[in-house]
Each structure stands twice: as structure tokens, then as C-alpha cells.
Amino acid sequence: MTITVSAKVNDPKEIVEVKPEIVSDVWVRASWEEFLALAEEPSLDKAKFYYDQHLMRIEMSPIGPIHAHENSIVSNVIRLFATLANIVIYEYTNCSFRKKNNAEFQPDIAFFLGTGLKIPPRNNAPVDLNEFDLPTLVVEISATTIQDDLSYKRLLYERLGIQEYWAxxxxxxxxxxxxxxxxHSGRISASRVLEGLEISIVEEALKRSQADEDDGAIARWLLQTFAKSPTES
Incomplete structure (x- = not known):
């Protein structure tokens, strides 16, 4: 299938032809203008978009129950921990963050943690990173793209200066x-931006989910776990 879109480069009538089946789920070379033309194409409104210094990636794969539910579990762990620790938290799901002519990313979940941050306004435009702060923590949930999450996307988040990244x-x-x-990035066993949250707790919550524990049971286990003192953990 070929989709014809306006590139909006110098001449507003200039047309660029793209083939989503060729660029989908792989990194390909593209100018910022070509990337924007695709990102603003209405027929691709359900796709996820990434751009990093003349490379773009468009993810078209449908999201199944395993991805959707594990996304929810990770989100609940982070939100519950931050709530109990009295950490200011703002969560954004599938939000686009854009640095004009340079980068764009649309992670599964992004969090602004702490006070004094320039939080994006309530609208439907991509977050302008030349005007607002980067999210503190970015999370990518993968059922099929873990290698890309650990390589290209990790390098993108390193370059931009995200404080913490989970794949x-x-x-x-x-x-x-x-x-x-x-x-530069280095693997950690405990969160630096959510001080006191061990990554093993997140993994245990995910394992409980895969063992068919319902969300309420997992939440009760988390409350009991977070209530323990360090010596009891």
C-alpha cells in the first residue's frame, strides 16, 4: 500500500510518496520534514513515531493484551510507590515528545517526578522539548521489540538526557x-529517581500478573511490600 502525503518542505505542493510497509518497525533514513509529513498523516494516527538525527522509526504493530496489561502493572507500581513516598508525579501514556529538527519519541509511559518542573500544557500537540522539561523517567514495554528498546531507543534517551529509562x-x-x-547509561538494580524502589519489586509484580493474580491482589501485595521497613524487605 502506498500513501501519498505532503512533505511541506519548501513548496507546500511538493509531494512525497512513502510505503509504510517498508519503513514500519525499522529505523530508516529520513529528513525532519519527511518525518513530520508521516507523523501528521491522519491514516497513521495509531502508529508510534521516533526520530533521532536523520533516522526515523514508525511502529505499526497492534498492541495485544500482554503488552497492554503489563503496561498497566508497571504504571501502577510506579504510581503507588510515588504516592506512598509523597513524590509529586505526572504520568503520560503514549505521549509524543518533540525536539524540533532533532528528535521525537513516543514511549509507552513517561513520568515527571518531583517539583519545579515545566510540565506540558493540556492539549493534543506533541510536547515541545524546547519549551518544556524532559520527562524524568521513560518506560518502554515490549512484547516483540526488546532488542530495539535496548539499543537504538536507549541511545536516543541517552543523547537527550532522560534521567532514567526502563525497557x-x-x-x-x-x-x-x-x-x-x-x-551515558548504566544498568541499576534500584531506581535513582524513585529512591527506595527496587527493580526486583517491579519484576515480581509482573510475574504475579503472568501467574494470573488480579490487579487488586497485586496492589494489596505492593501495599504490604512498600509498608515494610528496609530491614524487613
């Missing part, structure tokens, strides 16, 4: 958590 393998319940500083 979650929904098939194995493994959470690859990275702290990022000065353009």
Missing part, C-alpha cells in the same frame, strides 16, 4: 533499568 520485556517479566548521566 520491560513483557514475555519474561524482566526489567532493564538504566540511570543516564552525561550521555
Amino acid at each position: 520491560v520485556n513483557a514475555n519474561t517479566s524482566e526489567v532493564f533499568a538504566f540511570a543516564i548521566a552525561e550521555g
